[in-house]
Amino acid sequence: MAVFRGFFQERILPEMTYEGDSVESLRERLTQLESEVKRKDEQITRLEKANRDLSQKVQESGTQATGEISEIQETVKRLLTRIAMIVQGSKCLFMTYDENTQELTADSNALGFDDIDLSKFRVRADAGYSGEVFRTNEPTILYDAETDDRAMTEGLVQYGIRNAVSVPLIIEKRDEETNKVLERKTIGVLHVFNKRFGGIFVDEDIQLLVRLARNAAAVINTAHFIEVVVRERDEAVDTIQSLTMGLIMVNKNERITQMNNSALRIFGLTKEDLLGGKTYTEVIKDENVRSIFQQALEEDSEVVKDISLPDPSTPDQIHTFQVQSATVRNEAGETIGTAAILNDITEIKNVDKLRSAFVSTVSHELRTPLTSIKGFVATLLGDPDEEFYDKGMRHEFYTIINDECDRLKRLIDDLLNVARLDAGKGIEMNFGEANLHKIVEKVVVIENGSTYKKSNHTISAEIAPNVPEHIKADGDKVEQIFHNLVGNALKYSPNGGEVKIGVSMMSDELIQVAISDQGMGIPADQLSKMFQRFHRVDNRDTRTVGGTGIGLHLTKGLVEGHHGRIWLDSEYGKGSTFYFTLPITQEEDSDDGSKLAKAVSG
Numbered sequence: 363m364a365v366f367r368g369f370f371q372e373r374i375l376p377e378m379t380y381e382g383d384s385v386e387s388l389r390e391r392l393t394q395l396e397s398e399v400k401r402k403d404e405q406i407t408r409l410e411k412a413n414r415d416l417s418q419k420v421q422e423s424g425t426q427a428t429g430e431i432s433e434i435q436e437t438v439k440r441l442l443t444r445i446a447m448i449v450q451g452s453k454c455l456f457m458t459y460d461e462n463t464q465e466l467t468a469d470s471n472a473l474g475f476d477d478i479d480l481s482k483f484r485v486r487a488d489a490g491y492s493g494e495v496f497r498t499n500e501p502t503i504l505y506d507a508e509t510d511d512r513a514m515t516e517g518l519v520q521y522g523i524r525n526a527v528s529v530p531l532i533i534e535k536r537d538e539e540t541n542k543v544l545e546r547k548t549i550g551v552l553h554v555f556n557k558r559f560g561g562i563f564v565d566e567d568i569q570l571l572v573r574l575a576r577n578a579a580a581v582i583n584t585a586h587f588i589e590v591v592v593r594e595r596d597e598a599v600d601t602i603q604s605l606t607m608g609l610i611m612v613n614k615n616e617r618i619t620q621m622n623n624s625a626l627r628i629f630g631l632t633k634e635d636l637l638g639g640k641t642y643t644e645v646i647k648d649e650n651v652r653s654i655f656q657q658a659l660e661e662d663s664e665v666v667k668d669i670s671l672p673d674p675s676t677p678d679q680i681h682t683f684q685v686q687s688a689t690v691r692n693e694a695g696e697t698i699g700t701a702a703i704l705n706d707i708t709e710i711k712n713v714d715k716l717r718s719a720f721v722s723t724v725s726h727e728l729r730t731p732l733t734s735i736k737g738f739v740a741t742l743l744g745d746p747d748e749e750f751y752d753k754g755m756r757h758e759f760y761t762i763i764n765d766e767c768d769r770l771k772r773l774i775d776d777l778l779n780v781a782r783l784d785a786g787k788g789i790e791m792n793f794g795e796a797n798l799h800k801i802v803e804k805v806v807v808i809e810n811g812s813t814y815k816k817s818n819h820t821i822s823a824e825i826a827p828n829v830p831e832h833i834k835a836d837g838d839k840v841e842q843i844f845h846n847l848v849g850n851a852l853k854y855s856p857n858g859g860e861v862k863i864g865v866s867m868m869s870d871e872l873i874q875v876a877i878s879d880q881g882m883g884i885p886a887d888q889l890s891k892m893f894q895r896f897h898r899v900d901n902r903d904t905r906t907v908g909g910t911g912i913g914l915h916l917t918k919g920l921v922e923g924h925h926g927r928i929w930l931d932s933e934y935g936k937g938s939t940f941y942f943t944l945p946i947t948q949e950e951d952s953d954d955g956s957k958l959a960k961a962v963s964g
Contacts, residue, residue: 434585438471441581445574446473449527449567451554455483456531457492458550458586466492466551469586474555479521490516492528495551501529501568527563528553529571531579549583608683608704611690612655614697616641628683628704630674651685651702658687658700668707681708728773731766738763779919780912789839791923793948796837798873799825802863805844809852809861818858821848826866829873834948839920846917847877847940855881859937871946872926878939884932892930893918917942924948 446454453474457466468475468483475483487493491512495502504526507513513523529552535545552575557563602609608625612618617639626632635645642655650669658665665687673679687702738759745751751759779789802823809821844863851861859880868874884892893914921928921942932938 434588435471438582438585439473441578442471442473445552445571445578446554448574449554449563449570450558450561451527451556451563452558453523453555454553455480456550456552456582457483457485457496458531458582459487459496459548464488466496469582471585475521483521485516491518491526492516492551492553495528495530496548499530499532499548501527501572503527503563503565503568505562523555525557525562526553526555527557527567527571529568529575531575531582533579533583549579549586552578552582607706609701610642610646610655610704611699611701612642612659613699614659616643616655616659618642618645619699620701621645625704627674628671628681628706654685654687654702655700658689658702662689662697664688681706682711683707728770731770731773734766735763735770776912776916780916789919789923791836791839793834793836795832796835796840797831798829798833798835798840798865798944799831801837801841801844802865805841805848806863809845809848819852819855820860821852821863822860823863824865828867829865830946833873833944833946835924835944839923840944843917843920843942844875844877846913847942850913850940851877851879851881851938855879855937857881868943873944873946874941875944876939876941878937880937883934883936883938884930885934889930889932893928 442454442456446452453472455468455472455475457468459466464487465484466487468480470477470480472480485492487496491502491504491510493516494512504510504513504518506525507518507523513519513526518526530548531550531552532546532548534543534547536543552571554563554567554571557567602620602622605622605624608628609620609622610618610625611620618636618641621631621636626635629646629648631645643652646652646655648669648671650667651671654665654667654669657663665685667685668682669685670680670682673681683704684707685702685704687700689697690699690701692698741751742756742759748756782789802825806821806823848861848863855861861880862876862878864876864878866874866876918928921944924944925948926943926945928940928942930938930940
């Protein structure tokens with residue numbers, strides 16, 4: 363205070379001339395200014411104490427300060443408001459340095475800026491006015507943002523900035539005993555913009571801001587650090603909650619500390635069921651899951667086990683889960699609990715079962731024609747001089763061998779095409795002019811001689827008059843589609859009945875085919891799975907019918923290869939109707955009309 367009085371009396375008072383003012387009035391004015399400075403000093407002292415208290419509180423609370431983040435943000439905003447008032451600026455913010463991007467970015471806690479401006483307020487640490495303050499670690503005054511090259515580089519005018527006083531934000535690590543500075547780090551820049559009443563910032567403003575920034579840096583750094591930690595924690599929680607696998611974390615006291623949404627659904631629980639710090643034995647009723655946590659906690663080990671759990675929404679459906687636990691440790695390596703992942707492997711198990719059944723079925727399907735071929739070839743080899751079998755009988759044997767070879771080739775071709783579909787390669791299509799009417803007639807003739815056709819089966823076909831005779835398609839593949847669907851209709855109609863083929867126009871460019879039977883029908887819960895590879899309805903009736911479970915899957919690929927669509931209607935015990943569409947024309951990829959059909963499997 364004495365220094366200020368001497369400075370005022372020696373430098374300012376002699377230069378002040380006020381008309382009508384006496385020395386006494388000037389002395390009175392001096393006393394008022396002294397009181398104002400004293401009041402500001404007291405404000406600064408209180409602010410510094412508040413900042414130190416807040417900094418200590420944040421440091422002591424550690425990760426528990428997460429719940430007080432909004433309070434800390436409000437405190438930082440009040441801090442910036444007071445700084446602006448003391449330095450007499452209308453805008454105030456701080457910028458923090460991001461080591462990854464090497465940029466200074468404005469923090470969301472600010473005075474006099476909207477969110478849009480703050481989101482754009484950034485500059486490289488080696489450029490602009492802010493970058494210079496950060497690099498040099500020197501307090502700086504910006505007198506005119508419109509003419510200063512540094513301010514123009516940073517584009518400060520667009521934020522309504524005229525002038526500024528700025529200081530680096532420096533945090534120091536000191537020795538507790540000697541108070542010696544052990545480490546000093548610049549974390550950003552503190553700005554106060556636009557001196558009130560149209561004034562400009564002076565050296566005294568720098569001295570005030572440096573003093574304020576000394577303690578503010580620690581608080582700002584701590585608050586910013588907590589915001590980053592909270593944001594990263596929230597991102598981790600969101601990631602955990604979005605996992606399709608169930609995740610359960612249990613501490614050493616057996617209390618559940620985390621249970622994501624998938625785990626809640628698996629056990630039919632709600633978040634309210636976890637309130638009160640309940641243990642896993644209180645929440646989880648399944649003994650197998652309990653035993654996994656018990657073993658993991660007692661033995662401090664990792665456990666992997668497959669378990670079966672009923673679906674809470676449909677208890678008659680059983681899901682298989684692979685449960686894998688992992689020990690959770692702190693930074694010191696001490697065990698603080700265990701975490702378990704529940705991965706639903708029901709479909710994987712089902713596919714494994716289907717694949718095993720498929721291999722068994724295909725083995726049988728391959729063995730049947732091979733047995734016939736081998737038997738007739740052995741018969742012919744046993745009669746080299748044609749003593750027992752005349753020319754007619756031998757021709758019949760050759761015909762059977764030829765048919766069985768064709769049957770074997772069709773099966774192998776089907777397997778290869780399914781493999782191509784599952785590999786995403788598609789089926790090679792050779793588009794040309796195909797006579798749809800003749801294809802339908804040929805299929806009816808051939809299927810009338812099918813092994814599965816009984817005397818009480820009838821096959822009929824009706825083609826609407828407006829259906830064109832010729833279409834652009836792969837004729838062989840279209841015929842295979844008809845054979846697969848008509849053959850299925852015959853196979854799964856063991857008691858006979860009528861199989862109808864209906865061909866009509868769905869639109870000017872699209873043909874619709876319907877193939878219906880009066881057979882077993884398909885249960886409602888199986889309809890959505892009928893075009894999946896290896897899938898077959900497993901019941902007493904279907905077990906007596908042969909098949910590989912790839913026919914409909916392949917048929918779907920062939921239909922989609924023609925850019926058509928396939929679907930079905932069925933009533934269990936009364937029969938089924940399969941529908942598919944075929945475009946009249948096709949877009950060709952090459953001159954020869956060859957195209958790879960990128961059909962979507964299952």
